[in-house]
Amino acid sequence: LNKIPTKDRESFTEHLKHSTRILALCGAGLSASSGLPTFRGAGGIWRNHEATSLATPEAFEADPALVWQFYSYRRHMALTANPNPGHFALAELARKRSQFVTLTQNVDGLSQRASHPASQLHLLHGSLFDVRCTEFYCDYSERDNFTDPIVPALAIPKGSSQPLPSIADNTGEEASKSLAAAMQGNKASQEGKELDISDAGIPIPRISPEELPQCPKCQKGLLRPGVVWFGEALPVKTMSAVDKFVEKSDIDLMLVIGTSAMVWPAARYVEEARSRGARVAVINMDKQDGKRNLTKRDWFFHGDAGTILPDILS
């Protein structure tokens, strides 16, 4: 896409060669070329909802079925996606450099599937494949639940072969949406495909609370995805392991990969590393996001993380 200027590549390669303590902060842009949508910008809308507005305890309380549909869809997307060369390049760097640590805000499991050493990978925002009970007195939690769909009611509907509504019945915006949905449904059905339920024009079934994932321990609470929503604390053990690494000694290099770096406390690690002497390299598809807070000592590599990382880290 964008050719890296030779002098930037040379100075980065030289610095990487002499770096010992390296930190990477990853965001949704790392998984973009694996086909997974980001949170902000055009890809961040799910059925007319801002993805970030569904990632809250309040949204789950108000409409657990909607939030579970969103997460069930994302579990399915993540399970059917593959890690890209960016995930593999980070995993390889971790194997080569014992003092390299990746902090990922991503919950999609792609770094793990690229065999990133687990002891050098910290999941700041949890995982789509962890679940836990929502009852405050119940401590039930499960890791690596890859059942897809997690309950039958959350299966992504296949195209139905209902007859198309007649043109005469279709006037106005709603009607043309339902026609488009029915046409997509019919096409999907002919091809045996799942419907794209991220499109608000595609009808999805109403789900009652009893059909959502239930806690097998207390048999009272609903299960929820084991991710960190806005207003919730990040996992304590993860944070203390990260802080231990960061506070131990100076940091040589900080890689900021495919993130808008707007969400706290994850974003604060960039400044923290800088204050410990790190030079910062930002890899981002968007100039505005990537160049925010850059200093003269930093590098900005403009383009797809899946292409740039294997190039600059090899």
Ligand code: BJW
């Ligand atoms: C590419 C690319 C390609 C595209 N190649 N690049 C003011 C100051 C400080 C803090 C706050 C504040 N006001 C509110 C807060 C707190 C809040 C916060 O930070 N809000 C901000 C929005 C202001 N933070 C919290 O609430 C956190 N908790 C907390 O603070 O707790 C306090 C507490 C303490 C003790 C007890 C109780 C509470 C929790 C934050 C949790 C965030 N959760 C989510 C959802 C996770 C689950 C899920 O996945 O559904 O995490 S929100 C969402 O944002 C998700 C992401 O991990 C996170 C970051 O997004 P990311 O990854 O950067 O994605 P995008 O879309 O923003 O950016 C993608 C980038 O990639 C773009 O730049 C593209 O250009 C680029 N890109 N394609 C390279 N191919």
